[in-house]
Every structure is written in C-alpha cells, then in structure tokens.
Amino acid sequence: MKTSSTNLRQVERYLSNKLSLGERLVFVARIIIDHDLRQTLALHRQTLLLVKAYTRKQQKKQLNAIHQELLNQPTPEFQQVLTLFSK
Amino acid sequence: MDNIAEAPPTQEERFKELYERAFPAVARFVNKMNGSFQDAKDIFHDAMIVFYEKTTHQPSLTYRSEEAYIVGIAKHLWLLQYKADRDTIALDAFEATLSIPADYFLSPDQNKILRILEHAGRKCMSLLQAFYYDKKSMQSITSQFGYTNTRTATVQKYKCLEKVRNLIRERSIAYEDLID
Numbered sequence: 001m002k003t004s005s006t007n008l009r010q011v012e013r014y015l016s017n018k019l020s021l022g023e024r025l026v027f028v029a030r031i032i033i034d035h036d037l038r039q040t041l042a043l044h045r046q047t048l049l050l051v052k053a054y055t056r057k058q059q060k061k062q063l064n065a066i067h068q069e070l071l072n073q074p075t076p077e078f079q080q081v082l083t084l085f086s087k
Numbered sequence: 088m089d090n091i092a093e094a095p096p097t098q099e100e101r102f103k104e105l106y107e108r109a110f111p112a113v114a115r116f117v118n119k120m121n122g123s124f125q126d127a128k129d130i131f132h133d134a135m136i137v138f139y140e141k142t143t144h145q146p147s148l149t150y151r152s153e154e155a156y157i158v159g160i161a162k163h164l165w166l167l168q169y170k171a172d173r174d175t176i177a178l179d180a181f182e183a184t185l186s187i188p189a190d191y192f193l194s195p196d197q198n199k200i201l202r203i204l205e206h207a208g209r210k211c212m213s214l215l216q217a218f219y220y221d222k223k224s225m226q227s228i229t230s231q232f233g234y235t236n237t238r239t240a241t242v243q244k245y246k247c248l249e250k251v252r253n254l255i256r257e258r259s260i261a262y263e264d265l266i267d
Contacts, residue, residue: 005245046197047251048219049190053201054212055220056136056191062099063132066106075107081114085124 007040015044098139105135109157116158120165120176130168134160137187151181159185200254211247218244 013019014027031038070078096104110131117127134157142148142156150156159182166176167187193201204212214232217223225237225244234240 008245008248043252043255044248046255047215047248049193050197050201050204050251050255051212051215051219052190053193053197054204055216057201057205058216059098059102059136059139060132062102063106063135066103067128067132070106070110077107077111081111081127082124084114084118085127 004036004040007037008044010037011041011044014041015048102135102139105138105153105157109135109154112154112158113161116161117165120169122165122169130161130164131157133164133191134158137164137191140188155181156185158182160187163187196258200251200258203254204251208247208250211250214240214244215247215251 010019010027014024019027031041074082110127113131113134114124114127117123117130122130137160138153138157159178162176162178162182163185164187210232214228217228217231218225223231225240228234228244229237229240232240232243234243
C-alpha cells in the first residue's frame with residue numbers, strides 16, 4: 001500500500017503545527033472517519049521517532065569518540081575521575 | 088577569514104567542550120551511587136543528548152549552569168534506569184522540574200527496526216535526519232547529498248520515507264495504538 005502524497009503533506013503540516021485553525025479542525029475530523037489518513041499519521045509519527053532515535057545514536061558515536069580521546073590524553077579533571085573509580 | 092573566526096561552535100566542538108566540563112560532576116554523582124565508570128559514561132552520554140535536544144529546541148530555556156542541568160538529568164536517568172529509590176537521591180527545586188523525553192527509550196520492536204535501518208539505510212536516515220531533525224532546507228540538502236536539484240532530493244526523501252514506513256508495517260508495530 002502506498003501512502004498518498006496529499007495525505008502525507010497534510011500530516012507533515014499537522015505535526016509541525018503549520019495548519020491554520022480551520023485546516024486543523026477539518027484534519028482532526030477527517031482522522032476520525034478516514035482510515036488511510038489515520039494510518040498515514042500513525043506511520044509518520046513512528047518514522048519521525050525512528051529518525052530521532054537514529055540521530056541520538058549518531059550523537060552517541062561522537063560522544064564515544066570524545067571519551068576515547070580523553071582516555072588516551074586525559075585532562076587533569078578526567079584523570080581525577082579515573083582515580084576516583086579505581087579506589 | 089572573519090567568517091571562520093566568528094563561526095559558532097559546531098555541535099562536535101560543543102560536545103567536546105561540555106564533555107570536559109560536565110563529565111567530572113556526573114561521574115562523581117554516579118560514584119556516590121556506587122555505579123561503575125562505565126555507568127558514569129553511559130548515563131553521561133544520555134544526559135548530554137537530552138540536554139542538547141532541550142536547549143536546541145528551546146533556546147529560551149534558563150538554568151543555573153550547563154553542568155547543573157546535565158547533572159540534574161543524570162539523576163533522573165539514574166532514577167529511571169536503576170529504579171533507585173527516590174529518597175536516596177536528593178533533587179533540588181530546579182532538578183525536580185527536569186524530565187526525560189517520553190520517547191527516549193525505544194520499545195524492542197522499534198529497536199529492531201532501528202538496527203535494520205542502521206545497516207541497510209544509512210543514507211536514507213541521514214537524509215531524513217537532515218530534513219526532520221536538523222530542519223535543513225531542501226536546497227541545502229540537495230547540495231549536502233550531491234543531488235542534481237531539489238526535485239530529485241524531494242523524490243529521494245519520499246522514497247526514504249516509504250522505505251521506513253514499509254519496515255514499520257512489516258514489523259507490524261501496533262501503530263494504530265499511537266493515535267491520540
């Protein structure tokens with residue numbers, strides 16, 4: 001099943017608060033009666049959540065690299081932390 | 088030349104500077120809770136990500152100091168992840184106002200899909216990240232990813248969305264339940 005691009009555009013505008021009040025009311029009413037639109041909305045929410053989670057994982061990789069750098073060349077404060085845990 | 092001198096720090100530079108400044112405070116807290124060095128690192132990384140998101144999306148946010156904010160989030164994470172007793176961790180008035188985003192921890196189904204996408208859809212995910220998370224324009228995405236024009240980039244973005252959606256459908260996440 002393909003997602004209709006008109007529905008998708010509406011969903012994107014709804015989720016980023018770009019619908020006018022009138023459009024928003026119509027959209028909310030359509031969700032109740034239009035199964036396809038409801039599904040598009042739910043899928044898009046899940047997709048955005050996965051994009052966010054993917055981004056967080058990329059950020060974690062950056063943080064791991066910084067951590068490794070500090071292990072290799074510790075600042076005095078980082079060295080103190082290492083000592084704290086070695087007790 | 089002036090541009091280089093005045094350029095705001097990149098995300099990586101910010102991470103690095105904050106890491107050196109805030110990690111010791113979080114590590115001391117984790118040590119006090121009898122956690123390991125690895126625990127300190129994990130909690131700190133999550134706290135940094137939550138902090139970065141909150142301050143990027145709400146630039147008007149006010150707080151005592153970046154370190155205090157990150158330590159506060161770390162305390163909440165510790166309470167959540169290690170099911171620590173709320174009485175054992177003292178939260179001051181500011182810390183009590185902080186929270187972890189409800190979508191921060193994924194369900195096992197979502198984790199499975201994410202792992203598949205990390206292996207077989209990196210380019211798509213980077214494109215979707217640039218558009219939805221970094222909120223870049225189609226113009227800058229077109230040049231960043233080397234597409235011929237914005238039309239091609241838009242088509243590609245649509246294909247990528249379809250790819251993710253198909254995976255969600257296949258893995259049959261109960262997405263009907265997520266409707267408001």
